[in-house]
Amino acid sequence: MLEQIANTVRVLAAEAVEKANSGHPGLPLGAAEIGSILFAETLRHDPADPRWPNRDRFVLSAGHGSMLLYALLHLSGYPLPMEEIERFRQLGSMTPGHPEYGRTAGVETTTGPLGQGLGNAVGMALAERMLAERFNRPGFPVVDHLTYCLAGDGDMMEGVASEAASLAGHLGLGRVIVLYDANRISIEGSTELAFSEDVAARFRAYGWHVQAVDGYDLEGLRGALAAARAEEGRPSLIVARTRIARRSLLEGDAEAHGAPLGSEAVARLKADLGWPEEPFHVPGAVRAFFERRRAEWAAARRTWQELFDRWSAAFPDLRRAWDEATGLVLPADLPERLPRFEPGGKPVATRSAGGKVLQALAEALPYLAGGSADLAPSTKTYLEACEAVGPGAYGGRNLHFGVREHGMGAVLNGMALHGGWRVFGSTFLVFSDYMRPSIRLAALMGLPVVYVFTHDSIWVGEDGPTHQPVEQLEALRLIPNLAVIRPADARETSEAWLEALGRGTGPTALILSRQNLPILPVPDAPATLVGRGGYVVRREPEGTAPDLVLVATGSEVALALEAAGRLAGEGLACRVVSMPWRERFVEQPEAYQGAVLPEEAPRLFLEAGVGQGWWRLARRGDGFVTQDGFGESGPGGQVAAHFGFSADRVTAEARALVKRARSRR
Numbered sequence: 109m110l111e112q113i114a115n116t117v118r119v120l121a122a123e124a125v126e127k128a129n130s131g132h133p134g135l136p137l138g139a140a141e142i143g144s145i146l147f148a149e150t151l152r153h154d155p156a157d158p159r160w161p162n163r164d165r166f167v168l169s170a171g172h173g174s175m176l177l178y179a180l181l182h183l184s185g186y187p188l189p190m191e192e193i194e195r196f197r198q199l200g201s202m203t204p205g206h207p208e209y210g211r212t213a214g215v216e217t218t219t220g221p222l223g224q225g226l227g228n229a230v231g232m233a234l235a236e237r238m239l240a241e242r243f244n245r246p247g248f249p250v251v252d253h254l255t256y257c258l259a260g261d262g263d264m265m266e267g268v269a270s271e272a273a274s275l276a277g278h279l280g281l282g283r284v285i286v287l288y289d290a291n292r293i294s295i296e297g298s299t300e301l302a303f304s305e306d307v308a309a310r311f312r313a314y315g316w317h318v319q320a321v322d323g324y325d326l327e328g329l330r331g332a333l334a335a336a337r338a339e340e341g342r343p344s345l346i347v348a349r350t351r352i353a354r355r356s357l358l359e360g361d362a363e364a365h366g367a368p369l370g371s372e373a374v375a376r377l378k379a380d381l382g383w384p385e386e387p388f389h390v391p392g393a394v395r396a397f398f399e400r401r402r403a404e405w406a407a408a409r410r411t412w413q414e415l416f417d418r419w420s421a422a423f424p425d426l427r428r429a430w431d432e433a434t435g436l437v438l439p440a441d442l443p444e445r446l447p448r449f450e451p452g453g454k455p456v457a458t459r460s461a462g463g464k465v466l467q468a469l470a471e472a473l474p475y476l477a478g479g480s481a482d483l484a485p486s487t488k489t490y491l492e493a494c495e496a497v498g499p500g501a502y503g504g505r506n507l508h509f510g511v512r513e514h515g516m517g518a519v520l521n522g523m524a525l526h527g528g529w530r531v532f533g534s535t536f537l538v539f540s541d542y543m544r545p546s547i548r549l550a551a552l553m554g555l556p557v558v559y560v561f562t563h564d565s566i567w568v569g570e571d572g573p574t575h576q577p578v579e580q581l582e583a584l585r586l587i588p589n590l591a592v593i594r595p596a597d598a599r600e601t602s603e604a605w606l607e608a609l610g611r612g613t614g615p616t617a618l619i620l621s622r623q624n625l626p627i628l629p630v631p632d633a634p635a636t637l638v639g640r641g642g643y644v645v646r647r648e649p650e651g652t653a654p655d656l657v658l659v660a661t662g663s664e665v666a667l668a669l670e671a672a673g674r675l676a677g678e679g680l681a682c683r684v685v686s687m688p689w690r691e692r693f694v695e696q697p698e699a700y701q702g703a704v705l706p707e708e709a710p711r712l713f714l715e716a717g718v719g720q721g722w723w724r725l726a727r728r729g730d731g732f733v734t735q736d737g738f739g740e741s742g743p744g745g746q747v748a749a750h751f752g753f754s755a756d757r758v759t760a761e762a763r764a765l766v767k768r769a770r771s772r773r
Contacts, residue, residue: 114140121175124196134352134364135173155185169225170260223266229257231522233284271515277315323348433475449598455624461598463488478532479507487534517546534560565716569744576739594619596665603638641693648681660714671758
């Protein structure tokens with residue numbers, strides 16, 4: 109039966125790609141046996157309940173082979189009708205070119221950028237082990253499942269996969285099983301062109317349990333999968349030797365990677381397999397097989413549900429905690445449980461303020477977990493009251509990712525996708541570039557990951573331009589659905605954390621300072637100031653119109669206030685606006701935007717980063733004090749003054765701006 113299922117997958121994939129005149133038939137035809145043995149025999153899942161918490165997860169890291177997954181989801185009985193298989197890669201279909209989380213039931217993560225899926229799978233397995241440690245009790249293994257991942261040669265070449273695999277081996281994550289579709293073909297031809305390493309040896313060095321099998325030896329695959337499931341102390345890699353576009357005229361040919369086989373080759377494939385000419389045909393025996401399996405899968409889920417119900421009755425406190433964790437429920441009094449920062453108090457770096465807030469959040473939210481890329485002492489993100497996760501020890505909530513920013517991003521995505529944890533990761537802002545693809549995917553999938561990016565500007569100082577972010581802040585703002593918040597002081601930092609936790613459909617980047625910043629006066633306005641994106645922190649004298657509006661973020665707000673004080677002494681009515689979340693501000697009603705930024709007053713924008721994005725709020729004649737080149741090494745204050753971030757420079761620019769504005773009237 110498995111051979112017939114595999115051939116059904118082959119034909120469906122070849123026909124769907126041919127009809128779309130677009131796609132990647134090589135992997136589905138080459139890995140059909142691997143996918144079939146997983147979905148028909150191995151995975152514990154229930155298509156009638158795709159979100160069953162204790163289901164096994166399957167990640168197609170080689171997302172270009174999406175028709176393999178779609179064919180198997182359809183045959184298994186997920187809500188993916190044949191009409192959607194026939195609409196492969198068409199606008200609005202449930203079968204897009206690469207699997208998309210949230211669009212198709214049974215798709216556990218968005219894949220396609222190679223290596224990301226393997227990192228996600230590691231994160232899912234890590235989340236499972238941490239939840240098991242928190243919620244399982246003797247006789248009640250309510251969290252007890254595996255994560256399977258199908259990866260190809262391209263995944264194995266990508267650095268993000270190497271980072272995640274190294275971490276998984278270190279942690280001894282026995283609940284992740286990666287099947288490596290080793291067909292030794294890439295787009296340009298044989299992998300020997302650029303990739304000749306011994307992958308199995310590399311993974312053994314990482315600490316993985318490694319096996320090698322013929323990808324078409326069903327008994328060999330069964331045995332390897334059984335051995336991998338039995339291995340609790342190490343992650344498993346099964347190197348499956350395969351042939352791209354198996355059973356077709358293009359078997360073994362790189363041309364089959366990313367282009368339709370051609371009508372002649374599809375017809376020949378069907379003839380060689382003894383398949384009817386009828387398009388998109390599924391044999392009755394295959395339908396009947398999966399109908400029986402669906403009954404068995406549903407029974408397994410009901411057995412788990414009975415166990416879960418008994419566990420809930422025996423441990424009501426744990427059940428309440430489970431509901432809070434899986435629903436990411438925030439306590440109603442959470443704002444009151446956070447530290448207070450009084451205006452005029454001792455200056456504090458926003459990274460340090462964020463660290464104080466994080467400690468309070470860790471106490472209030474037992475499902476909050478995260479870590480850093482070897483920078484927790486600098487980013488202030490270690491949860492002091494919690495243990496660290498380590499090899500074989502998953503009871504903590506502090507994650508040591510090592511110097512693996514990209515791997516960290518992919519693992520965090522996997523944990524968020526799994527559910528049960530609200531996750532954060534931290535590094536210096538300049539190194540956000542190393543993990544940008546993972547951040548982009550988090551935004552695309554709407555995952556509520558929080559990124560803590562510290563050391564946010566040229567004020568980093570002595571470490572010099574390699575560590576002084578200039579373009580990163582604006583680059584992050586360009587990612588759709590990513591909230592980028594740069595607080596001006598400790599109070600805004602606390603509010604920014606609340607805004608991040610309140611977001612249910614997208615990640616948040618908190619941009620925090622290394623240097624101490626004064627705690628600013630609280631304006632006479634509602635408490636949710638950060639949530640409006642921008643607000644007036646200093647107004648012009650009552651009854652007068654502002655001569656100028658200074659708009660700033662982060663540490664530059666204090667600089668704007670200092671300059672405004674000087675300008676006021678010169679008789680200029682100056683308004684100061686703090687804009688920690690620019691994209692949220694431009695979403696506000698026009699009336700609110702106009703009340704904050706009156707049309708009649710010129711605007712001077714201050715930010716220690718590239719200034720291009722501020723043109724969105726600027727009019728002709730407005731001014732900028734921004735950092736449009738790389739920095740220098742030296743004490744932070746001196747570097748900032750060198751590049752014009754001083755009260756002298758700002759007041760001079762402001763005077764000139766007001767003079768030009770008055771001359772045009």
